[in-house]
Amino acid sequence: MPLKADLTSADLDEIRQSALGAADPLGVAASLADAVNSGGLADPGDSGYALTLAAEIAESRSKLGAALQYVESAIDAYGTRDDSQVAAARALRARILFRTGRGDEATTALEALRPALTRFPDAAAYVSAALVAGGRNRVAEQWLSEAVRMALAERAGSSDPADAEDAGLLFFLLQQRHRIRHLLGLPHDVHDNLAERLETKLADTAAAEADEDPLFWPQAEFDRALAQWPALAESYGKSWDEHRAHLERELTRLTGAGRTGLTLLPGTVAGLTRHAGSDGDPADPTVRAGYARSLAAGPGQIPWPPERNAQCWCGSGNKYKKCCLPRSRG
Ligand SMILES: [Zn+2]
Ligand SMILES: [Zn+2]
Known part of the structure; x- marks a missing residue:
């Protein structure tokens, strides 16, 4: 299948998202390799990435010979680079070697990659997946345990590992280790407890974001609200448009995620002020979430989406489609 000319990094990311569901994934993989060989990449520096992608696609279809070829070309294309992408490609190669029965070579390759566990979060996932694919769960558990200890030691002094900006790697290591220890039937230790605490926290945050209440400010109320509480511009935008x-995109996104029966909750300055009472601050997101919940329980909600030719939900008087x-x- 032909890909467009001059593939950019963003195009490659998009192919990565969609290739496995494509009608002819192996055709996509071959086209990626063609693009690399015929100057079809906007940035030739993406060659290694494009070929790694081709290898992953071929591997997912159990075309292991082709996958190995692609990933080895990727490693060649990366040359002397030493970063997360190269480490990921090398770990992918090890995984494919395991799957083709070349376990010794795979193990040697992974040993060289062990430091990547704490250096490159993106590659760490590949290293750990390769060990698991090779049935080396015990080795994975040992390596991940040590990596967790190192990551925690580096962060010593910070009060809560979950709040750190660089907690991403630590969280990943904890989570992988937790999963593998369950596979091995090992009992929970303190790090498993920490992993579970972080997993819960993350799930709560995701749920809170998904449930962001669609408070809708009709034009006059929007202007009034921003005049009274300028900080609300951060939540609702600087202009009514x-x-x-923002609301239209958010509702479209929720629909894409399978949500139905969506409505908009039209807010008013008077209503929010009443809801906040004497000691609540309308700029406080939890106060506004409470207000939205009270609106969601009452009448006056605006169903979304309207028919294309019906009046728009926003009250402009124009057709929704325009x-x-x-x-x-x-
Ligand atoms: Zn557990
Ligand atoms: Zn509208």
């Missing part, structure tokens, strides 16, 4: 576009519908693409 921005506010409407008003907020196109805003979701802006």
Whole structure:
């Protein structure tokens, strides 16, 4: 299948998302290799990445010979680079070697990659996956345990590992280790407890974000609210157009995620003020979430989406297809 000319890094990321569901994934893999060989990449520096992608696609279809060829070309293309992408490609090669019965070579390759566990979060996933694919769960558990100890030691002094900006790697290591220890039937230790605590926390954050209440400020109320509480611009946008576009995109996204029966909750300055009472601050997101919940329990909700030719939900008086519908693409 032909790919477009001058593939950019963003195009490659997109192919990565979609290739496995494509009708002809192996055709996509071959086209990626062609693009590399015929100057079809916008940035030739992406050659290694494109070939790694081809290898992953071929591996997913159990075309291990082709996968190995692609990944070895990828490693060649990376040359002397030493970063997360190269380490990921090398770990992928090890995984494919395991799957083709070349376990000794795979093990040697992974031993050289062991430091990547704490250096490159993105590659760490590949290293750990390769060990598991090779049935080396005990080795994976040992390596991950040591990597967790190192990561924690580096972060010693910070009060809560979960709040650190660089907690991503630590969290990943803890999570992998936790999973593998369950596979091995090992009892929980303190690091497993920490892993579970972080997993719960992350799930809560994701749920809170997914449930962001669609408070909708009709135009006059929007202007009034921002005049009274300028900080609300951070939540709802600087202009009413921005506010409407944000809501339209958010509702479109929720629909894409399978949600139905969506409505908009039209807020008013008077209503929010009443809800906040004497000691609540309307700029506080939890106060506004409470207000949105109270609106969600009452009448006056606006169903979304309207028919294309019906009046737009925003109250502009224009047809939906000429008003907020196109805003979701802006
Ligand atoms: Zn557990
Ligand atoms: Zn509209």
